[in-house]
């Protein structure tokens with residue numbers, strides 16, 4: 274078993290846990306809570322409402338946004354697609370969906386499940402920093418509308434998986450609104466960092482979104498699974514997911530103050546995930562979590578600086594958060610992309626075989642890139658210095 278919580282974990286993105294989160298999970302399992310409806314546990318429903326509203330305030334999302342916990346960002350994005358499809362109210366065969374070439378695989382997966390055919394999917398190109406090109410998006414939506422098609426959903430990313438690029442959310446939101454499309458923001462990894470005031474500008478324009486997802490189970494010390502899904506119009510969700518057979522009726526169905534989260538997503542039964550997030554926020558407090566995230570970002574900037582200072586290494590993307598994408602370029606191989614890819618794949622395999630740290634890779638503009646994602650709960654400066662030493666030793 275490779276331990277995602279180990280300080281030598283630099284692969285994918287962090288998937289953190291923390292002692293309060295573990296205890297919250299234990300308590301939730303012990304209570305055996307089943308949170309499909311308000312009736313059997315008002316406390317579970319209302320704690321979820323409370324903790325989601327705290328998180329909304331920490332992220333400085335507009336007051337009209339409401340949060341609900343989903344299992345994963347993939348499910349939340351599927352919920353967004355299904356809601357957009359229902360909301361559009363046209364034959365799904367005419368709906369078009371838009372996302373960038375750097376968007377996460379969960380986006381095309383959601384499109385596939387929601388019945389958006391390949392011919393109705395538009396992959397918007399990115400700029401040299403791997404962020405979506407909004408002018409091309411605008412051209413695409415206009416061309417589709419001219420053809421009688423209906424822009425159904427636009428997905429932007431804050432913090433792409435390959436390089437943590439941040440799409441220009443405001444510009445994209447304005448285009449989506451003009452086109453009449455649902456606007457969903459995938460901030461699965463990076464969204465949590467927006468509780469830090471210096472990072473919050475990267476979420477600028479989020480108020481134009483119809484929905485947004487961010488994962489406390491990545492960077493917010495809450496163990497898997499816990500994904501925060503925020504929506505502007507709860508009724509759109511209810512219209513998509515609410516079905517009320519006789520056996521689910523309660524005395525409170527007519528009471529709009531009683532929220533039944535079964536109507537806010539796909540599953541009926543729901544885990545009491547709010548409890549562990551409540552434990553985390555109450556135990557650490559916002560300021561301690563901000564300090565941790567700031568620390569990870571600082572380590573990312575330190576590593577980026579070390580890579581830039583090393584002549585035989587190249588950094589392949591900006592490192593705005595805590596992910597650094599790099600490769601080794603020995604002079605003999607410079608310019609030979611195929612050889613460089615094989616060389617760096619072998620380098621990474623050697624590093625991982627050592628067992629002290631774990632790394633994963635991606636491709637950026639066709640180049641093989643080794644990703645070093647910092648952000649495990651227990652990762653300190655010495656661990657980042659160590660992974661950098663291990664990488665250079667392996668290269669040598």
Ligand SMILES: *Cc1c(COP(=O)(O)O)cnc(C)c1O
Pocket residue numbers: 286344345346347348377379430432433434459460461462488500
């Ligand atoms: C991790 C990630 C996802 C998928 O998250 P799950 O919760 O595992 O479904 C989606 N989008 C981005 C940008 C991610 O980083």
